[in-house]
Amino acid sequence: MISLPQAMQKLIREFSRLPSIGEKSATRLAYHLVNHDKQLALSLSDALRKAAESVKLCQRCFYLTEEDLCTICKNPSRDQSLICLVEKPADLMAIERVGEFRGLYHVLHGLWAPLRGQGPESMKLQELLERLKDGVIREVIIATGSTVEGDATALYVAKMLSDFGVQSTRLAQGMPKGGELEYADDVTLSRAFAGRNLINP
Ligand SMILES: [Zn+2]
Incomplete structure (x- = not known):
């Protein structure tokens, strides 16, 4: 050059x-x-x-926003008792594109990946627990991708939520194995939500 x-x-x-x-x-x-x-x-x-x-992160769910809270958190018609947990903003956008999920979100901004030196503290997990404290949330749908790290994170979070007394579910099989959620097609995503399974850690 x-x-x-x-x-x-x-x-x-x-x-x-x-x-x-x-x-x-x-x-x-x-x-x-x-x-x-x-x-x-x-x-x-x-x-x-x-x-x-x-552009900054929403103070509640850590999605992208230009204000303190994002448009989803500010929308009173969303189901306030349901949180969908995703790895990154692109995953939230994929689920919103399908348009069937009417609850709230929580964006982790990372996965539990011990082999890459990323522990639980590298995700927005404490912030999730804070949101559960007032007892309004009755279910957390864990929608991390079906990769090794996505599955490991799901188990880790499910255990934590169960200690907290909150029910967690995992998107149904049918998601592409090893696949990233953001690339799943709408029909697959919609089925995965409808057929989500209870996790018993
Ligand atoms: Zn938000």
């Missing part, structure tokens, strides 16, 4: 830091924006700055 202008080198370096973007893709993106679509480059830069400055 020695013969490239410094600003271009920096742009390519920054793109390469994104997940699943290698140096080749980074270079292609940088060339496209700078040489072929300056307008897009500027509006992208504007959108990035605005999102980075204004």
